[in-house]
Amino acid sequence: MQTPAATTPALLQIDGLKLHFDTKAGTVRALDGISFDLMPGESLGVVGETGSGKSMTARAVMGLVPSSGRIVGGSIRIDGQEVTQLPPKEWRAIRGRKVSMVFQEAKRALNPVCTVGDQIIEAARQALGVSRSRASELSIAMLAKVGLADPERIMKSYSFEMSGGMAQRAMIAIAVVGGARLVIADEPTSALDVSIQAQILGLLRDLRSDLGSALILITHDLGVAAENCDRIAVMYLGQIVEIAPARMLFDNPVHPYTCGLLAALPSPVDRGKPIGTAARTVPPPSGYVYATRRGVDGMVSSETPTMVEIESGHFVACLPIDPSRTTGDLT
Secondary structure (H helix, E strand, C coil): CCCCCCCCCCCEEEEEEEEEEEECCEEEEEEEEEEEEECCCCEEEEECCCCCCHHHHHHHHHCCCCCCEEEEEEEEEECCEECCCCCHHHHCCCECCCEEEECCCHHHHCCCCCCHHHHHHHHHHHHHCCCHHHHHHHHHHHHHHCCCCCHHHHHCCCHHHCCHHHHHHHHHHHHHCCCCCEEEEECCCCCCCHHHHHHHHHHHHHHHHHHCCEEEEECCCHHHHHHHCCEEEEEECCEEEEEEEHHHHHHCCCCHHHHHHHHCCCCCCCCCCCCCECCCCCCCCCCCHHHHCECCCCCCCCCCCCCEEEECCEEECCCCCCHHHCCCCCC
């Protein structure tokens, strides 16, 4: 699913990706056939409930699938290179240079026994192959670029000596110091207060513009995705149910789940409507998992979905059996 007027090859191509975990209760289909493309310089927001597969998509793209998981089908191509079966040694040539990740809760993600300087220098040397002294120069410059005052002092600091906002800025610096063409930000503003959240999101926008990198922004917040992303993909239990340009998705949401998410947003008039509850079973039901959501009541077919392009660049996993019920009132 490329953007409508794509004239250059996609930077990231995911096609029919399936990622499973084997548990005592049965197989968990963390990702169940997801597909999307991302063009150079584009930003994509990935939204959905906890457990929908957002972070696991990021980990698959980074080659960081937990040892208990396995990719059982589909393809991930980064800059034209298939990466689903790459050995660890070859992944080291890709992470930091072609793709990098900003993890949520930076103070946990940063190594507490190493200085910030050591961590960013390591990232720079790994991605760029430069000397330690050159990596140190680049690191100080990048810490300044992400808005950290006195970067020389920050280089000598540990994560536990920093505020949450400072740690997140340091994490972003580590992610982009190698010039990665694709940056994945997984809930980068979680656990931060509102004013710091706005600063971090503004920083990501500025860096994307300055560095020309593409961005995947994983978030629970539809408003954040709308303000910061060119397109939005809506996920539900390991499947993408709708993907469209951000404005188009908000102006013309089609899938009942997307409509339900939008209707649940707090407002001065209505503080949100319930959108039903997920029927989480292991193993999951065959076919279209959304059809089993309690409260849907036959709104969509239970057959395995096929993405339908309803307008240019706007794809929906299935069309409602009764289009009049796409109001988001799934109670």
